[in-house]
Amino acid sequence: MPTLIKNAIVITLDAEMAVHDRGWLRIEGDRIKAVGAGDPPLDFAAEVIDADGDIIMPGMVNPHCHMAMSLFRGLGEDVDDRLFRYILPIERKFVTAEMVRTGSRLAALELIQGGVTTVADMYYFETEVGRVVDEAGLRGVVGQTLADFQPPDHASFDEGFERVEELVAEFSGHDRVTPSIAPHAPYSTGVPVMARVAQWAADHPDVPVQMHLAEMESELDWCAKNHALRPVEVVELAGLLRKGLIAAHCLLVDEADIAALARNGVGVAHNARSNGKAGRGIAPIEAMRKAGIPVGIATDGAMSGNTLDLFSQFAPVSIFQKLLGHSRKPMPAAEVIRMATIEGARVLGLDARIGSLEPGKQADLIRIDLSAPRLHPIYDIYSMLVFAAIASDVRDVMVAGRWLMRERKVLSLERKKVLRDALQIASALKAEMTAIDAGR
Ligand SMILES: [Zn+2]
Numbered sequence: 001m002p003t004l005i006k007n008a009i010v011i012t013l014d015a016e017m018a019v020h021d022r023g024w025l026r027i028e029g030d031r032i033k034a035v036g037a038g039d040p041p042l043d044f045a046a047e048v049i050d051a052d053g054d055i056i057m058p059g060m061v062n063p064h065c066h067m068a069m070s071l072f073r074g075l076g077e078d079v080d081d082r083l084f085r086y087i088l089p090i091e092r093k094f095v096t097a098e099m100v101r102t103g104s105r106l107a108a109l110e111l112i113q114g115g116v117t118t119v120a121d122m123y124y125f126e127t128e129v130g131r132v133v134d135e136a137g138l139r140g141v142v143g144q145t146l147a148d149f150q151p152p153d154h155a156s157f158d159e160g161f162e163r164v165e166e167l168v169a170e171f172s173g174h175d176r177v178t179p180s181i182a183p184h185a186p187y188s189t190g191v192p193v194m195a196r197v198a199q200w201a202a203d204h205p206d207v208p209v210q211m212h213l214a215e216m217e218s219e220l221d222w223c224a225k226n227h228a229l230r231p232v233e234v235v236e237l238a239g240l241l242r243k244g245l246i247a248a249h250c251l252l253v254d255e256a257d258i259a260a261l262a263r264n265g266v267g268v269a270h271n272a273r274s275n276g277k278a279g280r281g282i283a284p285i286e287a288m289r290k291a292g293i294p295v296g297i298a299t300d301g302a303m304s305g306n307t308l309d310l311f312s313q314f315a316p317v318s319i320f321q322k323l324l325g326h327s328r329k330p331m332p333a334a335e336v337i338r339m340a341t342i343e344g345a346r347v348l349g350l351d352a353r354i355g356s357l358e359p360g361k362q363a364d365l366i367r368i369d370l371s372a373p374r375l376h377p378i379y380d381i382y383s384m385l386v387f388a389a390i391a392s393d394v395r396d397v398m399v400a401g402r403w404l405m406r407e408r409k410v411l412s413l414e415r416k417k418v419l420r421d422a423l424q425i426a427s428a429l430k431a432e433m434t435a436i437d438a439g440r
Helices: 067-072 083-092 097-113 126-136 157-171 190-202 217-227 231-237 255-263 271-278 285-290 309-323 333-347 381-387 415-437
Strands: 005-009 021-027 031-037 047-050 055-058 060-064 114-123 139-146 177-183 210-213 247-250 269-270 295-296 365-368 395-400 400-407
Touching: 055 190, 055 285, 055 333, 055 381, 060 126, 060 295, 060 309, 067 097, 067 126, 067 415, 083 415, 097 114, 097 126, 097 400, 114 126, 114 177, 114 210, 114 333, 114 395, 126 139, 126 157, 126 177, 139 157, 157 177, 157 190, 157 269, 177 190, 190 231, 210 231, 217 231, 217 333, 231 255, 247 415, 255 285, 269 285, 269 333, 271 309, 285 295, 285 309, 295 309, 295 333, 309 333, 309 381, 333 381
Parallel strands: 005 047, 005 055, 060 114, 114 139, 139 177, 177 210, 210 247, 247 269, 269 295
Antiparallel strands: 005 021, 021 031, 055 365, 365 395, 395 400
C-alpha cells in the first residue's frame, strides 16, 4: 500500500535546497513518488500519516565506520599506545565471524536509532557485516579489509582477496548492500598490493574501494622513508587514486594533495570527533570542498569516536572549521546537513539513488520529533539540526519504503538479545585487558 506523509516540514536537500514548511510526500514501493507543499492531493488508496508538524528529511549517510568495533567502545581510553597494547592483540584473539555479527548488530541498532540509513563499513569477516546490514534493513557499502598485520581473517593477501571474492559473490546485484574492497591504509598494504587492488578494481567497476588515507604522522614518515612521497602521492603511484575511491580522514593533505584528490574524483569521509579525540588534528575540509571534492561526515568506529551518532559529529565538524578560520563564517549549518545527506551519498557513488527527497529516489527518510523545548524557536532549521538536535529526537526511520523504526522502537532487530550478546563478549574482553595489564 502506498504511504502518504502529510503536515510535515519537508527538508528535501534537492539542488535548490527546497524546504516545504507544510509539506507532504508520497511513497510507492521502495521509492518516493511525489513531494509537495501545502495540502496533498486527495488519496484514498494510501496509508496517510499525519506528521503533526515534525521534520521529514533524507536518511543520513555515514561514509566511514567499523561497525563490529562497537564492542571496543571506551576500551583503553586515554592510553596513547592502546592500539598495540590492547586492540591488535584483542582483535587477533577474539575477532571471529560471530563476534563481528554481534558487534555489527549492536552498531546497526545504534545507527538506526540515530537516523543513519546508509553506512560504509570496513572490517574483517565483512560478509557477516553485509548480512547484518541486510537483516537490519539498512543500506550499506561493506568493505572487506586487506592488511599485513596478521588480521583475524586472512594470513596473506591472497587469502584476503579470497574473502573479497566471497563477499562480492554473495552481494553483487543486491538492492541495498554494495560489496566493496578495502585496503587498510598505504603503510599496511604497500604499493604492490595497492596496485593489485587497483587492477582488481578496474576489472570490477561496480565495486567501490575504501581506505584510510593521510591519517597520521607515522603514515607520513612511512611514505617519506619508503618512497620519498606523501601518502596521497603513494596511492597515486600505485594507481589507486581513482574515481569512486572512498578515502577516510585525509587529514594530512597539502594543496598539491587536495588538487590530486579532486583531479582523480576521490570522495572523502571526514571523522572530526575520532581525529580530535586521537589528538591528530583537523582535516582541511573547507579547502577540499572548495576544490570540488565531495566530503561526507563519518563516525569512524566506536573505538575511536565512542559513538555512531552523526548528530554528535555536527558541532565539532562546524566548530573545528570555525576555529581553523578564526571566524564564525566557515562551515555553515546548511552545509553540514548537506554533507550528512546528499554529499555523503556522492562520496559513496549513491547520489543518484539516495541523499535527497525527490521523486524517483529511494524512500530513505527520517522523522525528527520537534516536541523538545531544546529545539525551539526555529529561525534557521539547519542550525537547529546541527547545534540543538540530538540522536534521540529521531522518531521514525524508513529505508527503501520499509519502516525500520517507529516511535523509537527498532522493528528489524531484537534490542534485548542484541545487547545481551554484546555484553557477553564485552566481559571476555574486559578479562583479557586485566590479564594484559597484569602482564599475564
Ligand atoms: Zn577507520
